[in-house]
Amino acid sequence: MRREIPLAICLIMGVVMTVQFFVPHAASQWLFDNMMKWLIIIAIFALMLGLLNLIKIHTQKVINRRKDWPYSIVALVGVVGTLITGFWGIGADSPFMVLYNYIQIPMQATMFSLLAFYIASASFRTFRARTFEATLLLIAAVIVMLGRVPLEKYLGGQWLPDLAEWVLDYPNMAAERGIMIGVGLGAISMALKIILGIERSWLGGGEKG
């Protein structure tokens, strides 16, 4: 029963939600809206479980003085501190928003900004023309990058931006759409396998269960 009930729920809901996609009636919309509400309710409870998991793991790490345990103190102080400040409300000048605006957002922006350096280092490694494919990639990248820079008057016209647009609109778009078609079919196939109970590894217990 531990497997049959989840499989039955999956089959029924899979079929119902597929049918719902084709039914515009208010009853169908009501069903969809309520499913979305339940999804949010489940996600909130799951978030609480996630939070407990986080606190448990880091507390154990600190208590047992495991490797790199001081980092866990930082994590715990961050979690508990944010949680406590939340009790004073989340208004514009509340301690919670101060933490959010002056600590969390700058830290997120810092991580995102690292992307610029990582793109440079990754490009440097990839654009070395060691193989035919890498050479093609290098040529395409040079065309697209230079095509985005306003160099028309030094290059005698609009030909480079036009070439860059052509690379993006035709060879690049064709490859992208090819991948998208494959992804769409793969997703349908995966959904079918899950709905029919062929793919059961999500239940925890290998392919056949």
Place this chain on the structure above:
Amino acid sequence: MNKIVTLLAAWLVVGAAAVFAADAPGGPAVVEARDFPNDAGGSITVSWPASPLETGKDFKAYEVHRKGPGDAAFAKVGETAPGELTFKDEGLQNGARYEYAVYAAATGQAPANLGSARATPRGQWYNTDKTNVLVGIVFVVGIIAFFILRAKAGATLFVRKIAGLEAVDEAIGRATEMGKPILFVSGLSDASDISTIAAMTILAKVAKKTAEYETPLIVPCYDPIVMMVEKEMVREAYTEAGKPDAFEEDSVFFITQSQFGYVAAVDGIMVREKPATNFYMGAFFAESLLLAETGAATGAIQIAGTDRVTQLPFFITACDYTLMGEELYAATAYLSRDPLFLGSLKGQDWSKAAIIGCLLIGTVLLIISVDAGTWIATLFKTAAEGAG
């Protein structure tokens, strides 16, 4: 094969019928009011013929007036600019009968009544704009089911080599030899995302191998539901491998749902723990290169797989192997070699062949300027793209 061709032909015929029906030309000769099609109800479309007044310089607008159940007189509900000959009235009561009158208003003249019409808004039980999607799904599901049944009957199915999946054993073996852990990141989406589910199925296979080799596995999770499912999957994988005691409860853990907070934590794990192998499977966004480039800097062998086209170049650049798009979904079939999974994979391939066939026929017809090429192109448009 004949069945596939017949199904494809049926799809083309139904799609063409839908396209031609949608493109039927001609406006109304008199004022018309109709229930707005393919919706939950509550709306009516009013259309009318162009007024001769519209060509004059004093013409202002078309005015639409409505009289509902219980209303004593008509009341203006909206107006349209010159040339706009339809109006959609929304927020109506389903099943109630409404009457509409349309007037052409010009400065210095009394509004000219163009006529009136009645309609009742109702919700529909089937969205005809999605017929091509329905036929397409039935077609693809039919082919996949056909090949699954064939595989069940014992047919031998060939699957081409996928380098990224061939390398899974090698990557786990390398980590075992080096005595270092394996890091598995299952994307930054939730459990309702099909690519996350695909990633979880790959994790089940990887976990079974790591259990057999007794290699430490680290699974940091972005979503708490995914964490709970993955914890069960990894536990079961260790049990299946006959090593339930080797499973560490803390190996699958939740980090945060903050995108860059998650990246900072996982990058930190990479730098401190120095995993020998990193797997990135599932849905990734701007963080893909931040993860993969840090992993490359630590010297780990990296296998990535995603269906997010915009992130593929980053993974291809920074990882040793990348599963592109559908290869992510093919992983379970490839790793398990289960006939049922292989059958579904074969079905995908044939569906793709059918779509490529449609595209080639449409391209050739468009090149030689045959109108049929246009409707083949329209056949693949969904309601959201404006075909309906």
